[in-house]
Amino acid sequence: MSHIVIIGAGQAGAALAAKLRALGHAGPITMIGEESVPPYQRPPLSKKYLLGEMPLERLFLRPESFYAENGIELRLSDTAVAIDRADRKVIAGGAAIPYDQLALTTGAVARRLPGAIGGELAGVHVVRTLADVDTMAPDFAPGRRVLVLGGGYVGLEAAAVAAQRGMQVTLLQHSDRVLRRIACPETSAYFARLHRDHGVDLRENTQIAALRGGTWVEQADLSDGTSMEVDTVIVGIGVTPATSLAEAAGLAIENGIAVDEMGRTTDPRIWAAGDCTSFPFRGARIRLESVQNAIDQAEAVAANMLGSEAPYVPVPWFWSDQYDVKLQIAGLNTGYDRVVVRKGDRDLTVSHWYFRGANLLAVDAMNDPRAYMTAKRLIEAGRSPDPGMVVSGDLKSLMAA
Incomplete structure (x- = not known):
């Protein structure tokens, strides 16, 4: 056999x-x-x-x-x-x-910081495996100062957990906005505002220059010439x-x-x-x-x-949980040239619909599962609604159009 x-x-x-x-x-x-x-x-x-x-x-x-x-x-x-x-x-x-x-x-x-920057110091963590999280868990205590490197989903989720634990959180994003590589400016702005509203010191266009300490990380030198005292560092750089x-x-x-x-x-x-x-x-x-x-x-x-010979054709979907917000993503937004914003009927409820020309590519739905499911079904069916209807139309009407 x-x-x-x-x-x-x-x-x-x-x-x-x-x-x-x-x-x-x-x-x-x-x-x-x-x-x-x-x-x-x-x-x-x-x-x-x-x-x-x-x-x-x-x-x-x-x-x-x-x-x-x-x-x-x-x-x-x-x-x-x-x-x-x-x-x-x-x-x-x-x-x-x-x-x-x-x-x-x-x-x-997980990508790690090079030793030349201080990535070998104790208290510098990545988030990938069970062992990684078990090692960092004791450092997640109220009042401690945590520096999060990276404004992708891993970094943002780690920052959210730290803030919820009552830690003093600083997050560095090397470019001009979080989620730059994977989301539109509207989604980036939504999550930047969400984190700042929860007390996160989010600094864009800022990188780590060096980490310092004896055996344990104690200080971070930043690319803007400033320094800050830290108790632990989370590396979320992909x-x-x-x-x-x-x-x-x-x-x-x-x-x-x-x-x-x-x-x-x-x-x-x-x-x-x-x-x-x-x-x-x-x-x-x-x-x-x-x-x-x-x-x-x-x-x-x-x-x-086992002999099926069936090509794999995905319909991608993703999710992220941060504070009381659930982000659900359907499709891939690669090549989009327009974003249509559909506002929900509750605070923090909104969806961003990505189009290339008249074609719907993807959606980012924040606390809006109905918008997410509607967009996902449309994408799976290869159908694209009128962008104007996305803004003002009923979700049922998008499916029926």
């Missing part, structure tokens, strides 16, 4: 293994994970888990017993160090594990796809492990899914960092490993 090995025990790896069994694969499945715990959710780490509102067990995607009950060998605290493509073996934990097909779901790793293993094996790398529409790498026996991959989409090659993509792409790859 065909032996399938999965390297990476995160959201994509867990989804792929479960889907293989659900589709009837009867052969052995081995999943190799570097962490000591079974696959778990990452989004709650920097929110409910860090706030102490979610116990560890609720993070787990499935009970650990699920893997044994479904014949999935879960090798935790194990690291794959090499792929022998000629002999079809994975080298991990001092053992050579043979495979008939191999799936790479290695995810991404992630990079975990491609080193694939690259060493000679697989094609292009902003991630390059796969085709089916999820195959340049080796027909090796597949990849999740944050570590780049794949064809609308005439370009993209990489999506989201739970939705990790699950959907992994399940598509599982089916294709």
Whole structure:
């Protein structure tokens, strides 16, 4: 029977293994994970888990017993160090594990500050793994001074949790607005105002120059020439796809492990899914960092490993929770040339609709699930409402038009 090995025990790896069994694969499945715990959710780490509102067990995607009950060998605290493509073996934990097909779901790793800036000091944290959050949790105490680097979703969510814990929060954004790379100016302004209303000292066009201290971080020198005392630092400056293993094996790398529409790498026996991959989409090659993509792409790859030959065509969606605001995003706004603002009937309720010409590309919906669901259905159906109706029309009328 065909032996399938999965390297990476995160959201994509867990989804792929479960889907293989659900589709009837009867052969052995081995999943190799570097962490000591079974696959778990990452989004709650920097929110409910860090706030102490979610116990560890609720993070787990499935009970650990699920893997044994479904014949999935879960090798935790194990690291794959090499792929022998000629002999079809994975080298991990001092053992050579043979495979008939191999799936790479290695995810991404958080970018860290270079040592020259002071990134090696204690009290300087990234937010990616359970161990990262467990290490930083004791530093999240009322009154402590935290410096957050990066105005993307990770940085903003960390700042929101810190502010809710009663900490003194300063957030640095190196460009002129938060979320610049991924959102329109209207969405950026919404979240900048939200954070400032919660007491966050948000500084745009400002970078870290150096961190100083003995063994623990004590001071931050900023690019504007000022300095500030700090008790802890959160580094939220993005992630990079975990491609080193694939690259060493000679697989094609292009902003991630390059796969085709089916999820195959340049080796027909090796597949990849999740944050570590780049794949064809609308005439370009993209990489999506989201739970939705990790699950959907992994399940598509599982089916294709078993012979389905069905191209993966995502309809991207994302979310972020900050304070009492839930942001829901549908679609990809790449190439937009117009943003239409639809105001809701409550405070902090608004949606921003991205158009390219007459075509609806995406929506950012803040505390407006009805607008989000309407836009998502329109995008999935390939339909675009009249922008004027978005502003003033009833949501039902947008679907009916």
